[in-house]
Amino acid sequence: MISAQFDRNCCKIDRSLRYGEYFMERAFGEWVWFKGHPQPFLDLVMSHGAVPFGHCHPRLVEALKREAELVDNNYPFPNKNQVELAERLLSVAPLEQDEYEVLINISGSFVVDKAIELSRIVTGKAAIASFDKAFHGSTLSLLPATDACFVDHSELMTEASIKIPFCEESRCPQGSPSSRTCGCLETSERIIKANQSSLAALLVEPIQGSAGNILPASGYLRAIQEICERHNVLFVVDDLQVGLGRTGRVFSIENFGVENPDIIVTHKGLGGGFYPLVALIARKSIFSAVSRNPLNATVFGGAFLNNAFGCGIALEVLDILLADGVLERVKENGDYFLLGLQNLFSNHPLISRAYGLGYVIGMELTSPDEECLSRADIAREIIAEGMRQHVILYSRGGDGERIKLSPSLTMDRAVIDIALEKIRGVVATASESLLLQSVSRPIGGRNRDGTRGLAFAGSS
Structure with missing residues (x-):
């Protein structure tokens, strides 16, 4: 077999x-x-969207061959593809272009980790909040942010998990999802305010991918962003699963009235399914504050950081995506x-x-x-x-x-x-x-061996 x-x-x-x-x-x-x-x-899964244009897209195959003949890895030197990719991303992102910079690296979990690291350094606070049923990765530092229904390693967690409700478009457990007085907003602000002295950032999935592509209620994300601004908590967007055009917009937050978040983590399909490439877009003030301490130099390190080969493929991805x-x-x-x-x-x-x-x-x-x-x-x-x-x-x-x-x-x-x-x-x-x-099945829904539920039907 x-x-x-x-x-x-x-x-x-x-x-x-x-x-x-x-x-x-x-x-x-x-x-x-x-x-x-x-x-x-x-x-109909496409590696959870990491393969954006179908398998082995001819233009991406040609880009891969072209870039492979020019360069493989280039750390720690900057390169033309890196600069051009950063400029292209900033030009289409819902933010004030001159106020942001781009860091490009591999793996979604790694880059979300980096967003947390930047948030903690620049704020001097350690706690990270996220929505109920959120999934931000399975690395050790992301365990508190990822809901236990996906990864339950509570014995490894070194800090408390701070959760706020995600107000779903189709229903709201505490009130009208379209109302500014929604109970979810009141609950969220109460939790954020109570933890503001230790809370560095709120991680936000605009659409909850791993929870089943759950959409937010109208106006909810923008209202949450305003709450974060009031209480000096960074608003960090995790667009790994639903960005890069998957909603009909390059960044999913464009559908929900959110502009100028403090940090955006881009979609995992940026490497076209051929190369693990994700970009972190953050305010220049965040990067500058971190860079002031020479001991933070490793924050911007990594053997595959700003990889020229991967960035070349990503440029072709954007060319395809942004075509008429x-x-x-x-x-x-x-x-x-x-x-x-x-x-x-x-x-x-x-x-x-x-x-x-x-x-x-x-x-x-x-x-x-x-x-x-x-x-x-x-x-x-x-x-x-x-x-x-x-x-x-x-x-x-x-x-x-x-x-x-x-x-x-x-x-x-x-x-x-x-x-x-x-x-x-x-x-x-x-x-x-x-x-x-x-x-x-017998009464009570139990199988003869005492288990509940269906046995998996084998494949033919």
Whole structure:
């Protein structure tokens, strides 16, 4: 078996959703080919959006070849690609261009770590706050900021986790989501004010990607930014999952009235899926304050910092993204995809709603009887059936209760129609299978071995 081959080669693979049963051989555009499966699979996940324009985009392949013939790594020397990329990012960001600078490095978690480090140095405060159900990474320093529903290593945490409510567009647990007097705002300001003497920054996912692409209530993020300004807390935007055009805007905060945040961490797709590249954009005053102490020199260090090869690929990514009509088509085609999902599942017993913005799309699951059939069970069966029907899906959320879609930004309506038909078939077959299994389960929702929930249906 392929999984046994992985074990012999000492490869650690993710078996949580049985993706390890599939051995990827090649990919192009929206399609992936796996060993032993002659027919391609439609990829609606795209490495959580890290592959922005489909697999092996011809222009990015050519850029990779071109840059590889010029330079590999260049640390610690500045380079032309680095400067041009910084200028391009600043020119399209929702901020006062002359007031900011750009630091370019590898890995989303690494750069969010760097944002925390800068915040702590410049404010002299140590605490970091984040939203409920936030995901900012799994490194040690990010554990307090990432919700325990994703990474629970509480025994390793050296500081308290400060959480404020994320006011969701479709619902608000404490009041009207469109109201300036929303209970979430009052709660957030009370928590931030109570901790302001020790609170360096609030980490903000404009749309909560790992929670299932959850959208914020209208006006909420701008109101939270104002609260941070009142209490001298830095407002740090983590755009790793939903930026770089995925909402139809280059930066997702452009949809929510947020301008001039203190720090922005850009989207992980900046390297086109070929190179791990993320940029940190921060106020010059922050960089200057940190640079005054020569002992902070290592803050701006790293063997792959401002890598010329990666920056060259990123420049091609921006050229593709900012070409005429690309962002407009993301918004229009995203609306078309979302409307198709809403029409398919407007009255479905297992899917309560489809929602999204551009190509940031989610489907929230519901169960007719949580005791017998959890939403996580439903998600696992849908994903397994998706692989059987040659479409790659993914579940996220605090309990894995949402299906998260992050398709290629260049996916056209012909492929969207194929995706809709595949998803329709997947959900129909999974629903039938779940119904049969739940009917055969004994009272109380327990299997014969005493466990609750469905066993994972193996792949064919």
